[in-house]
Amino acid sequence: MDTLIHKANILTEALPYIQQLSGKTVVIKYGGNAMISDDISRTIMQDITLLKYVGVNPIVVHGGGPEITKMLEALNIPSKFYKGLRITTKEAMEVVQMVLTGKINKDIVSQLNSLGGKAIGLCGKDANLIEVEPMEPIDGVDLGYVGKIKNINCKVLEILARDEYIPVIAPIGVGPDGQSYNINADTVAGEVAAALKAEKLIFLTDVDGIRRDPQDPESIISVITVEEVYDLIDKGIITGGMIPKVKGCIKSIEQGVKRTHIVNGTIPHPILLEIFTDKGIGTMVTR
Helix, strand or coil, rough: CHHHHHHHHHHHHHHHHHHHHCCCCEEEEEEECCCCCCCHHHHHHHHHHHHHHHHCHHHEEEEEEEEHHHHHHHHHCCCCCECCCEEEEEHHHHHHHHHHHHHHHHHHHEEEEEEECEEEEEECHHHCCCEEEEEECCCCCEEEEEEEEECCCCCHHHHHHHHHCEEECCCCEEEECCCEEEEEEEHHHHHHHHHCCEEEEEECCCCCCEEECCCCCEEEEEEHHHHHHHHHHHCCCCCCCCHHHHHHHHHHCCCCCCEEEECCCCCHHHHHHHCCCCCCCCCEEEE
Protein backbone atom coordinates (compact mmCIF):
# COMPACT_ATOMS: atom_id res chain seq x y z
CA MET A 1 0.00 0.00 0.00
CA ASP A 2 2.86 2.43 0.85
CA THR A 3 4.30 1.89 -2.62
CA LEU A 4 0.96 2.65 -4.25
CA ILE A 5 0.52 5.81 -2.17
CA HIS A 6 4.04 6.91 -3.12
CA LYS A 7 3.17 6.47 -6.79
CA ALA A 8 -0.01 8.50 -6.32
CA ASN A 9 1.99 11.28 -4.64
CA ILE A 10 4.37 11.37 -7.60
CA LEU A 11 1.46 11.77 -10.00
CA THR A 12 -0.07 14.59 -7.97
CA GLU A 13 3.30 16.35 -7.80
CA ALA A 14 3.46 16.20 -11.61
CA LEU A 15 -0.09 17.52 -12.12
CA PRO A 16 0.59 21.30 -11.94
CA TYR A 17 3.54 20.95 -14.29
CA ILE A 18 1.45 18.96 -16.77
CA GLN A 19 -1.25 21.64 -16.61
CA GLN A 20 1.31 24.40 -17.15
CA LEU A 21 2.85 22.69 -20.19
CA SER A 22 -0.34 21.43 -21.83
CA GLY A 23 -0.52 22.72 -25.41
CA LYS A 24 3.00 24.17 -25.16
CA THR A 25 6.05 23.29 -27.26
CA VAL A 26 9.08 21.64 -25.64
CA VAL A 27 12.24 21.20 -27.73
CA ILE A 28 14.45 18.31 -26.64
CA LYS A 29 18.04 17.97 -27.81
CA TYR A 30 19.00 14.29 -27.58
CA GLY A 31 22.79 14.19 -27.69
CA GLY A 32 25.07 11.53 -29.07
CA ASN A 33 26.73 11.15 -25.67
CA ALA A 34 23.31 10.40 -24.12
CA MET A 35 22.73 7.51 -26.55
CA ILE A 36 25.17 5.09 -24.96
CA SER A 37 22.62 2.69 -23.41
CA ASP A 38 19.69 1.07 -25.17
CA ASP A 39 17.83 0.72 -21.85
CA ILE A 40 18.23 4.42 -20.99
CA SER A 41 17.35 5.43 -24.56
CA ARG A 42 14.09 3.54 -24.23
CA THR A 43 13.16 5.48 -21.06
CA ILE A 44 13.88 8.75 -22.91
CA MET A 45 11.62 7.66 -25.77
CA GLN A 46 8.97 6.77 -23.19
CA ASP A 47 9.29 10.25 -21.65
CA ILE A 48 8.86 11.92 -25.05
CA THR A 49 5.88 9.75 -25.96
CA LEU A 50 4.25 10.45 -22.59
CA LEU A 51 4.68 14.21 -23.11
CA LYS A 52 2.67 13.94 -26.31
CA TYR A 53 -0.05 11.89 -24.66
CA VAL A 54 -0.53 14.43 -21.82
CA GLY A 55 -0.94 17.31 -24.26
CA VAL A 56 2.62 18.67 -24.59
CA ASN A 57 4.11 19.18 -28.08
CA PRO A 58 7.63 17.71 -28.04
CA ILE A 59 10.09 18.36 -30.88
CA VAL A 60 13.28 16.29 -30.89
CA VAL A 61 16.61 17.48 -32.29
CA HIS A 62 19.26 14.77 -32.19
CA GLY A 63 23.01 14.61 -32.51
CA GLY A 64 25.17 11.60 -33.15
CA GLY A 65 28.80 12.62 -32.80
CA PRO A 66 30.10 9.30 -31.40
CA GLU A 67 28.46 7.27 -34.19
CA ILE A 68 29.77 9.68 -36.83
CA THR A 69 33.29 9.40 -35.42
CA LYS A 70 33.00 5.60 -35.34
CA MET A 71 31.94 5.46 -38.99
CA LEU A 72 34.65 7.90 -40.07
CA GLU A 73 37.25 5.77 -38.29
CA ALA A 74 35.96 2.67 -40.08
CA LEU A 75 36.44 4.51 -43.40
CA ASN A 76 39.88 5.85 -42.38
CA ILE A 77 38.65 9.45 -42.49
CA PRO A 78 40.20 11.54 -39.66
CA SER A 79 37.98 13.40 -37.18
CA LYS A 80 39.08 16.90 -36.20
CA PHE A 81 37.40 19.44 -33.92
CA TYR A 82 37.86 23.09 -33.08
CA LYS A 83 36.14 24.70 -30.09
CA GLY A 84 33.63 21.86 -29.86
CA LEU A 85 32.72 21.96 -33.58
CA ARG A 86 33.55 19.20 -36.07
CA ILE A 87 35.74 20.24 -39.00
CA THR A 88 33.74 18.73 -41.87
CA THR A 89 35.43 18.03 -45.20
CA LYS A 90 33.38 17.18 -48.31
CA GLU A 91 34.29 13.51 -47.81
CA ALA A 92 33.26 13.63 -44.15
CA MET A 93 30.02 15.49 -44.99
CA GLU A 94 28.73 12.53 -46.96
CA VAL A 95 29.30 10.26 -43.96
CA VAL A 96 27.77 12.77 -41.51
CA GLN A 97 24.59 13.00 -43.59
CA MET A 98 24.38 9.23 -44.03
CA VAL A 99 24.75 8.50 -40.30
CA LEU A 100 22.49 11.29 -39.04
CA THR A 101 19.62 11.10 -41.52
CA GLY A 102 19.85 7.50 -42.69
CA LYS A 103 20.52 5.72 -39.43
CA ILE A 104 20.13 7.68 -36.19
CA ASN A 105 17.10 9.71 -37.26
CA LYS A 106 15.19 6.66 -38.43
CA ASP A 107 16.17 4.65 -35.36
CA ILE A 108 14.69 7.34 -33.08
CA VAL A 109 11.54 7.58 -35.19
CA SER A 110 11.13 3.81 -35.07
CA GLN A 111 11.56 3.71 -31.27
CA LEU A 112 8.96 6.44 -30.71
CA ASN A 113 6.49 4.80 -33.08
CA SER A 114 6.92 1.42 -31.38
CA LEU A 115 5.78 3.08 -28.12
CA GLY A 116 2.62 4.45 -29.68
CA GLY A 117 3.91 7.84 -30.81
CA LYS A 118 3.60 9.17 -34.35
CA ALA A 119 7.09 10.43 -35.08
CA ILE A 120 8.22 11.88 -38.40
CA GLY A 121 11.90 12.14 -39.31
CA LEU A 122 13.17 15.37 -40.87
CA CYS A 123 16.41 17.10 -41.70
CA GLY A 124 17.09 20.68 -42.73
CA LYS A 125 16.71 19.81 -46.40
CA ASP A 126 13.05 18.82 -45.99
CA ALA A 127 10.89 21.81 -47.02
CA ASN A 128 14.01 23.95 -46.52
CA LEU A 129 13.51 23.44 -42.81
CA ILE A 130 16.98 24.76 -41.88
CA GLU A 131 18.50 27.23 -44.32
CA VAL A 132 22.18 27.94 -43.79
CA GLU A 133 25.21 29.68 -45.21
CA PRO A 134 28.81 28.47 -44.85
CA MET A 135 30.22 29.34 -41.46
CA GLU A 136 33.09 31.80 -41.52
CA PRO A 137 36.48 30.58 -40.24
CA ILE A 138 36.94 30.73 -36.46
CA ASP A 139 40.31 32.14 -35.42
CA GLY A 140 41.46 31.48 -38.97
CA VAL A 141 40.38 27.81 -38.84
CA ASP A 142 38.18 26.75 -41.78
CA LEU A 143 35.48 24.36 -40.52
CA GLY A 144 34.62 23.15 -44.04
CA TYR A 145 31.01 22.16 -44.70
CA VAL A 146 29.66 23.55 -41.45
CA GLY A 147 26.57 25.73 -41.69
CA LYS A 148 25.52 28.94 -39.98
CA ILE A 149 21.74 29.03 -39.61
CA LYS A 150 19.96 31.81 -41.51
CA ASN A 151 16.34 30.69 -41.18
CA ILE A 152 14.12 28.04 -39.60
CA ASN A 153 10.93 27.17 -41.48
CA CYS A 154 8.61 27.21 -38.46
CA LYS A 155 5.45 26.47 -40.44
CA VAL A 156 6.20 22.82 -41.17
CA LEU A 157 7.13 22.18 -37.52
CA GLU A 158 4.05 23.97 -36.19
CA ILE A 159 1.74 21.99 -38.48
CA LEU A 160 3.22 18.68 -37.36
CA ALA A 161 3.66 19.43 -33.64
CA ARG A 162 0.20 20.93 -33.15
CA ASP A 163 -1.28 17.83 -34.73
CA GLU A 164 -0.60 14.33 -33.44
CA TYR A 165 2.98 14.07 -34.70
CA ILE A 166 6.40 14.25 -33.06
CA PRO A 167 8.98 15.89 -35.39
CA VAL A 168 12.47 14.39 -35.10
CA ILE A 169 15.14 16.62 -36.67
CA ALA A 170 18.62 15.64 -37.88
CA PRO A 171 21.05 18.62 -37.78
CA ILE A 172 21.74 18.86 -41.50
CA GLY A 173 21.19 22.25 -43.15
CA VAL A 174 20.73 23.25 -46.77
CA GLY A 175 22.73 25.98 -48.48
CA PRO A 176 21.51 28.32 -51.24
CA ASP A 177 22.88 25.91 -53.86
CA GLY A 178 21.25 22.83 -52.29
CA GLN A 179 24.51 21.70 -50.72
CA SER A 180 24.26 19.86 -47.38
CA TYR A 181 25.96 21.37 -44.35
CA ASN A 182 26.74 19.91 -40.96
CA ILE A 183 25.38 21.93 -38.02
CA ASN A 184 26.07 21.51 -34.33
CA ALA A 185 22.93 19.86 -32.93
CA ASP A 186 22.97 22.05 -29.82
CA THR A 187 22.87 25.12 -32.05
CA VAL A 188 19.98 23.67 -34.08
CA ALA A 189 18.00 22.93 -30.92
CA GLY A 190 18.51 26.47 -29.66
CA GLU A 191 17.52 28.05 -32.97
CA VAL A 192 14.43 25.83 -33.35
CA ALA A 193 13.30 26.60 -29.80
CA ALA A 194 13.88 30.32 -30.38
CA ALA A 195 12.04 30.35 -33.72
CA LEU A 196 9.04 28.56 -32.19
CA LYS A 197 9.22 30.54 -28.92
CA ALA A 198 9.04 27.19 -27.14
CA GLU A 199 8.05 26.96 -23.51
CA LYS A 200 11.13 24.90 -22.72
CA LEU A 201 14.39 23.77 -24.31
CA ILE A 202 16.02 20.68 -22.78
CA PHE A 203 19.56 19.50 -23.56
CA LEU A 204 20.11 15.83 -22.73
CA THR A 205 23.82 15.18 -22.44
CA ASP A 206 26.27 13.03 -20.43
CA VAL A 207 26.87 15.47 -17.56
CA ASP A 208 24.65 16.42 -14.62
CA GLY A 209 24.54 20.11 -15.56
CA ILE A 210 26.74 23.18 -15.15
CA ARG A 211 29.27 22.98 -12.31
CA ARG A 212 30.88 25.86 -10.45
CA ASP A 213 33.96 23.65 -10.15
CA PRO A 214 34.47 21.32 -13.14
CA GLN A 215 36.35 18.88 -10.89
CA ASP A 216 33.67 18.73 -8.19
CA PRO A 217 30.62 16.63 -9.13
CA GLU A 218 28.76 18.05 -6.10
CA SER A 219 28.99 21.66 -7.39
CA ILE A 220 26.04 21.40 -9.81
CA ILE A 221 24.18 24.70 -10.18
CA SER A 222 20.40 24.14 -10.04
CA VAL A 223 19.44 27.56 -11.43
CA ILE A 224 21.72 30.02 -13.22
CA THR A 225 21.14 33.30 -15.02
CA VAL A 226 22.40 34.27 -18.47
CA GLU A 227 24.77 36.82 -16.90
CA GLU A 228 26.27 34.15 -14.63
CA VAL A 229 26.76 31.82 -17.62
CA TYR A 230 28.80 34.48 -19.46
CA ASP A 231 30.88 34.96 -16.32
CA LEU A 232 31.69 31.23 -16.11
CA ILE A 233 32.66 31.20 -19.81
CA ASP A 234 34.99 34.18 -19.27
CA LYS A 235 36.58 32.42 -16.30
CA GLY A 236 37.18 29.26 -18.36
CA ILE A 237 34.89 27.15 -16.18
CA ILE A 238 32.47 26.43 -19.06
CA THR A 239 34.55 25.12 -21.97
CA GLY A 240 34.56 22.79 -24.98
CA GLY A 241 31.36 21.04 -25.97
CA MET A 242 29.40 22.72 -23.16
CA ILE A 243 29.79 26.12 -24.86
CA PRO A 244 27.38 25.41 -27.79
CA LYS A 245 24.85 24.10 -25.25
CA VAL A 246 24.89 27.17 -23.01
CA LYS A 247 24.96 29.50 -26.02
CA GLY A 248 21.92 27.65 -27.37
CA CYS A 249 20.26 28.24 -24.00
CA ILE A 250 21.12 31.95 -24.06
CA LYS A 251 20.04 32.49 -27.68
CA SER A 252 16.70 30.82 -27.12
CA ILE A 253 16.03 32.76 -23.89
CA GLU A 254 16.88 36.06 -25.59
CA GLN A 255 14.34 35.22 -28.30
CA GLY A 256 11.45 34.25 -26.09
CA VAL A 257 11.98 30.74 -24.69
CA LYS A 258 11.01 30.85 -21.02
CA ARG A 259 13.20 28.13 -19.51
CA THR A 260 16.14 26.05 -20.72
CA HIS A 261 17.60 22.99 -19.05
CA ILE A 262 20.85 21.01 -19.21
CA VAL A 263 20.16 17.51 -17.93
CA ASN A 264 22.03 14.22 -17.60
CA GLY A 265 20.45 11.98 -20.23
CA THR A 266 22.32 8.87 -19.09
CA ILE A 267 19.94 8.23 -16.18
CA PRO A 268 16.44 6.73 -16.55
CA HIS A 269 13.55 9.09 -17.35
CA PRO A 270 15.60 12.33 -17.25
CA ILE A 271 12.90 14.47 -18.92
CA LEU A 272 10.14 13.53 -16.50
CA LEU A 273 12.47 13.95 -13.51
CA GLU A 274 13.50 17.43 -14.63
CA ILE A 275 10.20 19.00 -15.67
CA PHE A 276 7.55 17.09 -13.69
CA THR A 277 9.16 17.16 -10.22
CA ASP A 278 9.64 20.00 -7.74
CA LYS A 279 13.44 19.73 -7.45
CA GLY A 280 14.54 18.65 -10.95
CA ILE A 281 17.89 16.99 -11.59
CA GLY A 282 19.96 19.33 -13.81
CA THR A 283 20.70 23.03 -14.39
CA MET A 284 17.96 25.45 -15.42
CA VAL A 285 19.10 28.59 -17.25
CA THR A 286 16.86 31.63 -16.88
CA ARG A 287 16.87 35.24 -17.96
